[in-house]
Amino acid sequence: MRRSLYSISIDREELRRFRKFFVVRNDLENFVTFEAGRRRPIYNWFYYKEAFSPELIFTLLDEFGITNANIIDPFCGVGTTLLASVERNCNAVGFDILPLSVFVSNVKLQRDYDMKLLREKIKEITSLKFGETELKWPDIKFISIKKSISRYARNDLLFFKERIMEIEDEKIRNFIFLGLLSISFRATNLVRDGGVLKIDKSKRRNQIPVRHLLRNKLKRMYKDVKNNLNKFNENVNAYAKVGDARSLGIKSEFDLCITSPPYLNWVDYTKIYAIELALLGLSYQEILELRKRSLRSHVGAEYKIRKRIKSEKLESILENLNKFDVKSPEVLRGYFEDLYLSLRSIYNSLNDNAICAIVIGNACLPGITVDCDVILAELAEEIGFSLKRIEVAKVRWCGVHGIKKERPVRESIVVLET
Numbered sequence: 001m002r003r004s005l006y007s008i009s010i011d012r013e014e015l016r017r018f019r020k021f022f023v024v025r026n027d028l029e030n031f032v033t034f035e036a037g038r039r040r041p042i043y044n045w046f047y048y049k050e051a052f053s054p055e056l057i058f059t060l061l062d063e064f065g066i067t068n069a070n071i072i073d074p075f076c077g078v079g080t081t082l083l084a085s086v087e088r089n090c091n092a093v094g095f096d097i098l099p100l101s102v103f104v105s106n107v108k109l110q111r112d113y114d115m116k117l118l119r120e121k122i123k124e125i126t127s128l129k130f131g132e133t134e135l136k137w138p139d140i141k142f143i144s145i146k147k148s149i150s151r152y153a154r155n156d157l158l159f160f161k162e163r164i165m166e167i168e169d170e171k172i173r174n175f176i177f178l179g180l181l182s183i184s185f186r187a188t189n190l191v192r193d194g195g196v197l198k199i200d201k202s203k204r205r206n207q208i209p210v211r212h213l214l215r216n217k218l219k220r221m222y223k224d225v226k227n228n229l230n231k232f233n234e235n236v237n238a239y240a241k242v243g244d245a246r247s248l249g250i251k252s253e254f255d256l257c258i259t260s261p262p263y264l265n266w267v268d269y270t271k272i273y274a275i276e277l278a279l280l281g282l283s284y285q286e287i288l289e290l291r292k293r294s295l296r297s298h299v300g301a302e303y304k305i306r307k308r309i310k311s312e313k314l315e316s317i318l319e320n321l322n323k324f325d326v327k328s329p330e331v332l333r334g335y336f337e338d339l340y341l342s343l344r345s346i347y348n349s350l351n352d353n354a355i356c357a358i359v360i361g362n363a364c365l366p367g368i369t370v371d372c373d374v375i376l377a378e379l380a381e382e383i384g385f386s387l388k389r390i391e392v393a394k395v396r397w398c399g400v401h402g403i404k405k406e407r408p409v410r411e412s413i414v415v416l417e418t
């Protein structure tokens with residue numbers, strides 16, 4: 001991170017009160033993304049671009065001097081916090097609105113496999129000859145499954161799913177099904193481009209058959225289990241559950257929260273992971289329901305306010321943002337109301353003197369830069385947290401309307417204490 005870029009990013013009058021809290025953390029730059037974790041066994045079983053790396057959790061646990069703690073991640077994604085916590089002998093619980101993320105997290109946390117049976121079942125599934133299936137793809141309307149996946153791959157994905165579902169041993173069934181889910185996107189003609197799925201013709205030309213993708217994936221996953229499971233202490237407990245971070249309903253149970261909510265970037269997770277959600281077995285209606293219930297960081301979420309939030313701070317922040325001519329201003333209101341609700345529910349779930357570290361990116365909209373890290377800190381203070389630091393891991397130039405280098409935006413870790 002260039003020092004000058006960092007200085008410009010905090011050099012604004014309205015950020016004056018926060019200047020003493022800002023800390024440059026070049027060392028965390030690669031840890032706030034999935035990249036550093038891509039080579040890590042088990043963590044890399046499912047590619048989730050929005051995930052952070054386990055190195056971030058290890059670094060924070062060392063810095064906070066935390067051992068044997070109960071850790072919560074209310075936006076757990078594919079379970080990075082949970083798995084890293086277990087590696088450091090901590091209990092951990094995660095929540096996510098997407099059943100896909102919860103499934104991935106829980107399979108990564110599985111232990112005590114019957115290794116002989118696992119090997120046999122992998123061999124059995126990957127040696128199956130081509131066959132027909134009774135299963136059907138749901139019509140998810142916002143993507144044409146027919147155009148996105150070749151006829152062979154469409155059939156193969158469902159054929160393998162059907163056979164995998166016949167495996168009796170639940171852990172082994174889940175393990176092999178995760179293998180299939182994680183290669184499913186590679187078997188399509190789609191690419192993820194920011195927040196949208198696009199057909200990529202070159203992918204169609206270079207398509208690798210599902211059975212080869214699956215065989216290779218399961219081989220790697222099996223090796224990971226064999227080489228790494230002894231790293232995990234059997235006496236610690238970690239799991240993920242489907243849940244809404246805005247209403248966890250937990251009272252004083254955790255010593256530490258490490259999490260990262262969706263960023264204010266209009267990305268709809270139910271769109272970019274639609275193929276995997278459909279393969280998991282969700283119908284179009286169920287996907288739409290999830291979309292509505294997800295954090296209001298995109299236009300597909302439900303914008304009806306369920307409960308009025310009484311916060312003058314929130315209102316004054318929103319009033320300030322309203323001065324700018326932002327397209328879909330309801331997204332801004334929805335996003336910060338949801339952050340407020342999530343912070344309140346996280347605060348309630350924590351013990352006294354607990355720490356909460358939240359990874360968040362600032363938003364770059366036409367006309368304004370939204371300092372989500374600072375706004376989150378202000379809302380957290382209003383709820384009762386005390387702000388310790390805003391650790392700036394990354395600053396990049398944001399380009400709006402093709403104008404490069406317009407304004408710098410930060411990606412930060414806001415460190416709070418109860």
Ligand SMILES: C[S@@+](CC[C@H](N)C(=O)[O-])C[C@H]1O[C@@H](n2cnc3c(N)ncnc32)[C@H](O)[C@@H]1O
Pocket residue numbers: 048050051052053074075076077078079080081095096097098101243244245246259260261262263269293294295
């Ligand atoms: C930035 S990602 C978290 C990634 C995670 N740190 C990891 O390493 O995998 C944000 C997550 O929040 C989830 N999410 C969206 N709305 C939610 C809600 N209302 N409650 C809980 N999770 C939600 C998304 O499904 C997504 O997995």
